[in-house]
Amino acid sequence: MSYYFAIIGTQDNPLFEYEFGTAKQGGDGVARFPEQARHMNQFIVHSSLDIVEEAQWAQGQMYFKCIDRFYNNYVSCFMTGGNVKFLLLHAPSQPAIANTSRASTSIAANPTSPQTEEAIKQFFTEVYENWVKTIMSPFYHVNMEVKSPVFRSRVAAAGKKYL
């Protein structure tokens, strides 16, 4: 499973990007997006912002679960109180349909199973904690790009831990 994680500001501007692969089931943590499809990730994530805007007033929960799908790419969303969107694109290495015969519980194979949802929720919650720490810095202004290498390594650690 390959992941593309992006933080989107209040004016649909990207603040942070990170690409990683699964570290579970012997994964090496490297994203394996096909080279000709890799540049599509940003477009897919961007296009799901419309759905986020619709969903954000329907329920007050921060975690929206999987909100959008484009072929084999699934987009999950988490929205902070300050209208900042965390978007995670996850692409299983083989299409999900191949696994319907035997109910595999691995999060890599089932992009919409409750286990995957829970794992992504834990990932988002951990990123949210670090995000609040980032914005509490008196030098951080709204919609400012996050360049901190410490923040990046914290996101990487959360990805490794849960996904």
Next chain:
Amino acid sequence: MASSQPVKPPLAGQPAQAQRGSQAGLKYPSSGKTIYNRPLNRSRTQELSQASFAYLFGEMVSYAQKRVTGIQDLEKRLNVQGHPIGLKLLDLLLYREPTRSQTRPLNIIALLQFITTALWRHLFSRPADALEKSSNPETPDEYMISDNEPLVNQYISVPKEMNQLNCAAFVAGIVEGVCDGAGFPARVTAHSVGKGEEGELWPGKTVFLVKFQPEVVEREAYLGKS
């Protein structure tokens, strides 16, 4: 003796620092602790000395007073100083809510209740004294939060010729920041309502007038129907 100890054991901090040195232009605290190493909940029940706050706030007011054209301009500057604090507190206070009630405010009432309870408790250790909707049918977009004795004004004496000034404009800025951050753009202003009479119960009573933008009221009506 020197040859018997060819390699000194490296100090604990050294390898990390060598690695960090490769990122030019970034300075790290010498203890190796960044803001990411500090827990967010440690200081939630701690209080700040009011004397030091009053001193700092007095400086903030006199800083804002430099090169202003009038009282409105001064209040605007105090408002701008408070605005980013509101944006930050919104997420911090939501983060500290228990998990099941950790929800973003979706309507005006939920947002104002969050402000008068969670935000006021965090800032002043007590909830706000009243929350009212404007009774004027022409202004359904106005809400009023009353505070009988604003903490920020405790050591502020406003000169007679500036009696329009209310330094709680700073708090109004914080409230405005919370509203803007949550997606409810609003203008918030502070007004003194104490009449300055002898023997008045709350001479410093302040009303924060929250005026939401028309699109917020429009969305509220639309969401209420569906």
